[in-house]
Amino acid sequence: MTEPIAVTPDETDILIVTDVQYDFLPGGALAVPEGDAVIEPINRLARVFRHVVLTQDWHPAGHASFASAHAGKKPFEQTKLDYGPQILWPDHCVQGTQGAEISRDLHIPHAQLVIRKGYNPGIDSYSGFVGADRKTSTGLAGYLRERGFRRVFCTGLALDFCVAWTAIDAKAAGFETYLVEDASRAIDNGGSLARARQDLNAAGVARISSPQLAGI
Numbered sequence: 001m002t003e004p005i006a007v008t009p010d011e012t013d014i015l016i017v018t019d020v021q022y023d024f025l026p027g028g029a030l031a032v033p034e035g036d037a038v039i040e041p042i043n044r045l046a047r048v049f050r051h052v053v054l055t056q057d058w059h060p061a062g063h064a065s066f067a068s069a070h071a072g073k074k075p076f077e078q079t080k081l082d083y084g085p086q087i088l089w090p091d092h093c094v095q096g097t098q099g100a101e102i103s104r105d106l107h108i109p110h111a112q113l114v115i116r117k118g119y120n121p122g123i124d125s126y127s128g129f130v131g132a133d134r135k136t137s138t139g140l141a142g143y144l145r146e147r148g149f150r151r152v153f154c155t156g157l158a159l160d161f162c163v164a165w166t167a168i169d170a171k172a173a174g175f176e177t178y179l180v181e182d183a184s185r186a187i188d189n190g191g192s193l194a195r196a197r198q199d200l201n202a203a204g205v206a207r208i209s210s211p212q213l214a215g216i
């Protein structure tokens with residue numbers, strides 16, 4: 001998509017900033033390559049959007065998505081949980097730790113909601129909307145609907161996991177959904193970025209870059 005998109009700070013547009021937390025930034029437990037490159041474009045976008053929601057990966061110690069919780073398993077290997085296949089990660093974003101904090105370099109004092117996700121010990125949640133069991137809702141779709149938003153613009157970390165799943169679920173919930181790629185970076189493990197882009201296209205999420213947004 002290359003046409004400009006008119007974004008005025010419209011009452012029906014919302015920016016979602018996913019998981020810009022120290023554990024996903026350089027030096028963090030699950031550092032996303034160039035993860036810190038999202039901060040400047042997100043700050044620029046946030047100056048234009050009147051409405052912003054943040055998500056925060058928020059796991060209890062010993063979470064089922066941690067390789068350390070499965071004997072003999074290493075990070076980035078797969079296992080099977082009750083709800084299906086699960087990639088195993090290094091311990092990250094443990095509740096109350098510094099690594100789980102949202103970066104102080106984000107300047108979004110007007111953000112209106114922080115959705116925490118992945119707090120259920122046995123269920124991962126890449127998406128800001130629904131857990132990996134595809135049943136446990138965070139309530140975000142209801143919140144956005146009740147406030148009358150129509151278009152959702154997704155940014156943050158990581159493009160191929162939490163940002164992609166959040167965008168796909170936003171679209172499935174009925175919102176016109178955009179993923180702003182220059183305001184996002186990927187883990188890209190085992191072809192995950194190419195797969196995510198296919199899934200985003202198939203879902204009808206528009207992949208855009210922030211210069212396409214008029215007024216940014």
Ligand code: VGL
Nearest residue numbers: 019057089157158161162
């Ligand atoms: C994420 C892996 C595990 C993400 C969260 O924010 O993309 N990825 N937990």
Ligand code: ZN
Nearest residue numbers: 057065093118
């Ligand atoms: Zn996580």
